[in-house]
Amino acid sequence: MNTLSKQPNYLNDRLCLNVLAGSVENAKECHDATDGHIVIGVLSKNYITDEAAITDMKTYIAATGNALSIGLGAGDPHQSAMVTRLAKTLQPQHVNQVFTGVAASREALGQNETVVNGLVSPSGRVGYVNIATGPLSSKAPAAEIPVETAIALLQDMGCSSIKYFPMNGLACKDEYVAVAKACAAADFYLEPTGGIDLENFEEIVKIALDAEVPKVIPHVYSSIIDRETGLTRPEDVKALYEMMQKLV
Numbered sequence: 001m002n003t004l005s006k007q008p009n010y011l012n013d014r015l016c017l018n019v020l021a022g023s024v025e026n027a028k029e030c031h032d033a034t035d036g037h038i039v040i041g042v043l044s045k046n047y048i049t050d051e052a053a054i055t056d057m058k059t060y061i062a063a064t065g066n067a068l069s070i071g072l073g074a075g076d077p078h079q080s081a082m083v084t085r086l087a088k089t090l091q092p093q094h095v096n097q098v099f100t101g102v103a104a105s106r107e108a109l110g111q112n113e114t115v116v117n118g119l120v121s122p123s124g125r126v127g128y129v130n131i132a133t134g135p136l137s138s139k140a141p142a143a144e145i146p147v148e149t150a151i152a153l154l155q156d157m158g159c160s161s162i163k164y165f166p167m168n169g170l171a172c173k174d175e176y177v178a179v180a181k182a183c184a185a186a187d188f189y190l191e192p193t194g195g196i197d198l199e200n201f202e203e204i205v206k207i208a209l210d211a212e213v214p215k216v217i218p219h220v221y222s223s224i225i226d227r228e229t230g231l232t233r234p235e236d237v238k239a240l241y242e243m244m245q246k247l248v
Contacts, residue, residue, distance in 0.1 A: 013037055015205065015248045017240055018094070018191070018219040020071070022231040024063045029234040031064045034241040039094045040064055041219070044082045045073025053082070054089055061090065069094035075119050075165055077101075077135040084108045087116075094217075096163060099154070100134030106158030115217070117163035117191050118154045120147075122172040129164075129179065147182040154188075161189030161217065169195035170203065180211035189215040197223035198236060202243050209247055 017038040021027035027040040042060055047053035061068050070092050072079040080101035087095045088108035095116045097105050102118040109116070120129040123144040131150050132143040151162065164179055176192065183190040190213045192204050201220060208216040224236035 013248070014215055015209070015244050016215070016217050017237070017244065018069055018217050019224065019232050019237055020221050021060070022225070022229065024059050026231045026234075027060050027067075028063045030232055030237045031067055033234045033238040034244075036065075036067065037241065037244065038237070039067050039069040039217070041069045041071040041096070041221070043071040043073040044079045044086060045071075045076055050082065050085055050089075053086055057086065057090055057092075061092070066091075066093055068092040069096065071096045072098070072119075075133065075163075077133060077138050080104075080135060087114070097159075098133040098135075098138075099131045099150075100137060102154060102159045103157035112158070115160040115189065116158065117161045117189075117217075118157070118159045119163045119165055120150050121165060122167065122175050124172075124175075126174050127178045127182075129162075129175075147179050148186070151182055151186045151188050155186070161191050161215070163191040163193055163219075165219075166194035167192055167196070167204075169197070169200050171195070173207075176204070177207055177211070180208045180213055183208075184212040184214070187214055189213065189217065191217040191219060193219035193221075195223075196220045198239060201240055202247065205244070205247055 019030055020041045042057055070083050070086050077098045080098050084105045087105050095105050098119045105116050119133045120131050123130045128144045129147050129150050130142045130144050190208050196204055205218055225232050
């Protein structure tokens with residue numbers, strides 16, 4: 001049964017924030033700071049067993065009305081299979097996957113409402129991306145293909161969006177602009193990830209919006225996490241949300 005139809009959809013808006021949470025209470029604080037225009041990343045890599053992950057992630061679902069984004073953990077391809085298993089049981093709003101894990105996750109979900117991204121990486125060449133992000137392919141020579149072809153392959157697999165990682169902020173700006181334009185042309189979502197902070201957030205998001213990408217889900221992680229507590233700072237999330245409101 002599709003449980004998403006009974007939950008609010010946090011990804012309806014053109015711009016939705018994605019942050020990590022160090023606890024259920026932290027997740028609720030971040031959720032409240034954005035009036036719900038957010039999905040909360042919880043990393044599969046932090047759990048030894050599926051059972052432990054499912055039990056804990058259900059508490060995040062309950063606290064935020066299923067604003068759950070199941071994460072890999074720094075794009076770790078070895079978490080791909082676990083993410084698929086968790087997604088099947090939990091039916092979250094959002095799933096992070098490596099390129100080669102997309103089809104399995106979509107099949108396991110059994111519905112098309114959950115946003116499933118596919119991780120591709122900068123190649124060093126404008127207009128090309130590296131799709132070798134899976135458990136075995138990430139150890140092989142890079143597979144650099146036109147971004148338009150990468151999007152078409154992801155669409156073939158039931159993917160919703162490109163997770164463009166690691167961006168290192170604006171280090172690969174020209175490549176990112178090309179990715180944004182290709183996503184817009186294909187009516188495909190874009191999730192810029194890696195090195196995004198309070199200083200470059202607005203420019204990174206604006207590039208995607210100006211290119212007319214239909215939905216943008218920026219991931220802002222370590223830059224807004226308190227190193228001592230491991231918790232995402234709600235005041236920083238609120239600041240990001242205020243920027244979002246100016247951009248859309």
